Every structure is written in C-alpha cells, then in structure tokens.
Amino acid sequence: MSFVTAARRLVETIVANEITHVFCVPGESYLPVLDAFVDFQDRVRLIACRHEAGAANMAVGYAKVTGKPGVCFVTRGPGATHASIGVHTASQDSAPLILFVGQVARTDRGREGFQELDYRAVFGSMTKLAVEIDDPRRVVEIATRAFATAQQGRHGPVVVALPEDMLTEDAGERLPRRVEPARASLDENALAEIGRRLENAERPLVILGGTGWTDEALARFAEWAGKHDLPVALSWRRKDLIDNEHRCYVGDLSLRPSPGLLEHIEAADLIVVIGSRLSEITTGGYQMFSSEEAATKLVHIHPSAEDLQRVWQPAVAAIANEAKAVEALCSLRLPRKWSAWRRLARTTFERSREPVPAVGPVNLSQILTHMSEVLPPDAIVCNGAGNYAAWPNRFYRFRRPRTQVAPTSGAMGFGFPAAIAAKLVHPDRDVIALAGDGCFLMTGQELATAVQYGANLVTLVIDNGSYGTIRMYQERSYPQRVIATELRNPDFAAYARAFGAIGMTVERTEDFAPAFAQARAAQRPVVIHVKTSVEDILPGQRLHAQPK
Numbered sequence: 001m002s003f004v005t006a007a008r009r010l011v012e013t014i015v016a017n018e019i020t021h022v023f024c025v026p027g028e029s030y031l032p033v034l035d036a037f038v039d040f041q042d043r044v045r046l047i048a049c050r051h052e053a054g055a056a057n058m059a060v061g062y063a064k065v066t067g068k069p070g071v072c073f074v075t076r077g078p079g080a081t082h083a084s085i086g087v088h089t090a091s092q093d094s095a096p097l098i099l100f101v102g103q104v105a106r107t108d109r110g111r112e113g114f115q116e117l118d119y120r121a122v123f124g125s126m127t128k129l130a131v132e133i134d135d136p137r138r139v140v141e142i143a144t145r146a147f148a149t150a151q152q153g154r155h156g157p158v159v160v161a162l163p164e165d166m167l168t169e170d171a172g173e174r175l176p177r178r179v180e181p182a183r184a185s186l187d188e189n190a191l192a193e194i195g196r197r198l199e200n201a202e203r204p205l206v207i208l209g210g211t212g213w214t215d216e217a218l219a220r221f222a223e224w225a226g227k228h229d230l231p232v233a234l235s236w237r238r239k240d241l242i243d244n245e246h247r248c249y250v251g252d253l254s255l256r257p258s259p260g261l262l263e264h265i266e267a268a269d270l271i272v273v274i275g276s277r278l279s280e281i282t283t284g285g286y287q288m289f290s291s292e293e294a295a296t297k298l299v300h301i302h303p304s305a306e307d308l309q310r311v312w313q314p315a316v317a318a319i320a321n322e323a324k325a326v327e328a329l330c331s332l333r334l335p336r337k338w339s340a341w342r343r344l345a346r347t348t349f350e351r352s353r354e355p356v357p358a359v360g361p362v363n364l365s366q367i368l369t370h371m372s373e374v375l376p377p378d379a380i381v382c383n384g385a386g387n388y389a390a391w392p393n394r395f396y397r398f399r400r401p402r403t404q405v406a407p408t409s410g411a412m413g414f415g416f417p418a419a420i421a422a423k424l425v426h427p428d429r430d431v432i433a434l435a436g437d438g439c440f441l442m443t444g445q446e447l448a449t450a451v452q453y454g455a456n457l458v459t460l461v462i463d464n465g466s467y468g469t470i471r472m473y474q475e476r477s478y479p480q481r482v483i484a485t486e487l488r489n490p491d492f493a494a495y496a497r498a499f500g501a502i503g504m505t506v507e508r509t510e511d512f513a514p515a516f517a518q519a520r521a522a523q524r525p526v527v528i529h530v531k532t533s534v535e536d537i538l539p540g541q542r543l544h545a546q547p548k
Helices: 006-016 028-040 052-066 078-093 119-126 136-151 188-200 215-228 261-267 291-297 322-329 339-351 364-374 387-395 415-425 437-453 468-477 492-498 509-521
Strands: 021-024 045-048 070-074 097-103 129-132 157-163 204-208 232-234 249-252 270-274 298-302 316-319 380-383 431-436 458-463 502-506 526-531
Touching: 006 028, 006 136, 021 052, 021 415, 028 097, 028 157, 045 415, 045 437, 052 070, 052 078, 052 097, 052 415, 052 437, 070 078, 078 097, 078 119, 078 157, 097 119, 097 136, 119 129, 119 157, 129 136, 136 157, 188 270, 188 298, 188 316, 188 322, 215 322, 249 261, 249 339, 261 339, 270 322, 291 298, 364 387, 364 509, 380 387, 380 415, 387 431, 387 468, 415 431, 415 437, 431 437, 437 458, 437 492, 458 492, 458 509, 492 502, 492 526, 502 509, 509 526
Parallel strands: 021 045, 021 070, 070 097, 097 157, 129 157, 204 232, 204 270, 232 249, 270 298, 298 316, 380 431, 431 458, 458 526, 502 526
Antiparallel strands: none
C-alpha cells in the first residue's frame, strides 16, 4: 500500500508557507528530504552551500530581506554545530529561522551513535523551540508549529531534529496549510496613557527597533511622525526602519551612536521605545536610564512579555506587535507639534554625516558617501562585524525597509553569505556586501555558491591587514604589545578570479567610483579589494594617538 512519507510532507509544509529559497549543506542523515525536493523545484530553490555557517547565515539573510522564516537544512553533529552561529545570530537579531537537522535513528538514540547530539540540550538556550520529531504522523503539526513559533511574538529561531528512520515512514493524512502568525494589538488603556504622556511632553523622542514590521506600518508611522515633528531614532542595526533623509530621523544607537544623539536622549522628557528590546548596545551598556528615569519617562512596547521590565520598570509597559503598535499610535490625534525640538536633533545629526579626513590614501567616509549618492533607494547593503562596519553605519543613508542586513549579534562572516541570499531573492536589485579582511575569510568560500547560482552581487573587502576591533582595544589596554591581531592576507581580487568571479583592487579613493560603476554593470559576482590603512580605524579616530 502506498503512502506519503514524512520527508515529503515536510517539504510540502515548506512549500505551503511560500518559502522560495532553502539553504543547505547536503547530508546522508536527511537524504529522503533531499529526494523530496526534486519534485518541487518549480516552487522552491534548494541552494547547496560550502559550509553550514554560510548556509545558516544565508537563511538569516533571507529572513531579513523577506520577513519570512529562513529555512536551512544541515546534517547531524558537526553540521549542526557549524550552523549554530546562524541560530545565535537569529536569536539576538530576532530573525525568524528554522534549522532542520538530521538525527540518528530512533532505535540508536542515547548510544552516542555516529554524530549524535541531544538537540534540545544543545540548542535549548538559544532558540524559541528545540524539538525532535519522533512520530512521522506529527511532521506537519510540528513543522507548522515551527513556522508559527518563529514568527509570533518576538521573532526568532527554531531547531527541528529529524531522525533518519522517521523520514521514510507514513506521515498520515494531515495536509499542510500556510501559517498566519498571531499578532498582538496595543491595549486600549496603554494607548490612552501613551497619548496623555505625549500631549504633556515638551521633548519626546521615539526609538524604533525589532523585526515585526510591515512596510505599510512603517510608511504610515513616518507620515504621522512628520505631521507632529516627532524626532525618531533607531536602535542597533535597524537603520532601515525609516528613511534616513526623513526630517524626523535623528540618528541611530549603535556601538558608536550618532554624535549628539545620547545628549538628546538625556534631555528628552519622554522616550517611547517600540520593538527594541533595549539591548546592551542600544542602551550603551544599560546606562541609558537610571531606575528613576525609566519609571518616569520610558514607555516600552515590545511583542515579547519576557523582554519587558527585564532591566528597567518603565512608566508604561505594553505587549504588542511592532506594526500593530504603530498603527494604534497613528490613530492618536495629538494637538501639538515639536518643531523646534525636532529641528535641533536633526541639525545635530546632519552635521555628523560630513566626510572625515583619512590618514591613508583610501577614505572610507567618501566611499560610503559616494555609494549613498549613486545607489537606488532599494539597494540592499549587508555587512558582518568589525570596525569597518562603523563606516557604512555612519555614512551610508538607508532609504527603504529591509535594505540593511547586519548582525546585532556581532557575528563576523555574516554579511557576505547574507548578501548572496539577498541577491538570490532580489536578482534585479543592487546588493552590496561589505566585509573586513578577517570577516570575509570566515565565509569567503561561499563565493563558489554565488558563482554557481548566479548571485551577481558586489562585495567590498575592506583590508587593513588586521583584526581591527581587537587591535584597537589591544592598543588601548596594552600599548605596544601587539599579538595575534596582524593578518597576512591574500590578493582578494585574485582570490575572486579563482572562483570565476571578477576581481578588482582599489588603493586610492579616486579609483573607487569607476571601479564601483564597472562592478555594478557586471553580470558576474564582483569582489573589490579595498586596501586601507589600519590607522583609519574608525571615523574621525586614528589607531595611534598623534604626537602634540
């Protein structure tokens, strides 16, 4: 008697949820799933990657640019642990991710079989749900739960283990349907209290963060904020939530916040935070408020109850999906505007965007300013972690939602594979990856994936011959005792050509514009090797203090 296998039902569930790209490193532990994908190649594209970290990072990148869960398949043991960096990034970034992992046969569990892991124990602390499917007839149920869990409340990762013997068994009659995530609306009493506080405020400021947004809600909020001249700041690596050219945008709270922004936050008499969990980076090491200040001037709206009142007890705490929250706020008919206060904050921000001098022949502030001027508003810019990322954060102007793809987890090696995913999803849009020399070589082998699948992105490798962030702290704490931070790098342009991509080298600022124009017009992946001085460690800051 014929039946539908659990592997096929699993792939049907992915297709039902309109996932267009799935990222993997193939493994024998889930061969039946790979076989099931063969029959759905017209609905979903399976991308074989060169390392599980690259695959998981691509899935997180997919989630960031689409708003849908990224889906990744890896084999058991080493495959799962390699992919764990993507799970951690998805957790800290509030990105919906589903990692499916092969597992030993159910009859062999607990014997420490080949590559066996207890996935509930390994991933339990960094996921919203870690589960193993024991019964093939529950595959649709548990996979559907994974899609719902990843997208409801605060978005995040789910890990699902797949015993290899279970995958070939009868999955039963349940058919998958698309998940429509539940989203909480803002409580009416909380909305009324926020409205009252806004009416009484002389210097209010809104901070946006999180991932549960819709383009429509963000557009409506931007219009509402403009109507009232209400200053808006953005949390750590959420610079694309509002057009940076909007007159109400006053900066972002990164590792190095927009100059003057912290002073404006201190001067504000009301801070309305929507979506941000008020993390360590956004709050400057949890120093943004005293307990007394939080109790009088902080309004915190977040989709997860667990993230409210975690550090401070605010004046108002409310559970709501980000998009639902701003839709409710936009219904408030406020009788006032804060034009002078908004103008002061915006003027301070605009002064910070002027290019700064450089020590070496390449000035990254001028390069990022040029990119802002020539790239269209829907261009997607991706980066990993390192001091090089401070330059786009300060000088690149994000104009549209889902155009900044960057890890709030501070994960090196993230930006390049995430950009590959973004280009696969949006082949007709400009996608730019920014990577440091140390950052790029953590996942640079995925250039083979980009070439194989025609992801014709442009990658800038910012090469200062150093693990720059650690070198900076090393110089501060242990002057003239440099160790383990100097890098001997390859010729990155030649490296690119070895994969079948185009390689270019830029050693002067004035050479960048023509190289970038040529790269954007190419019909292949391009790597631009940008050689910079380690002295230009941060905007306006040199690695070594200059003698007086």
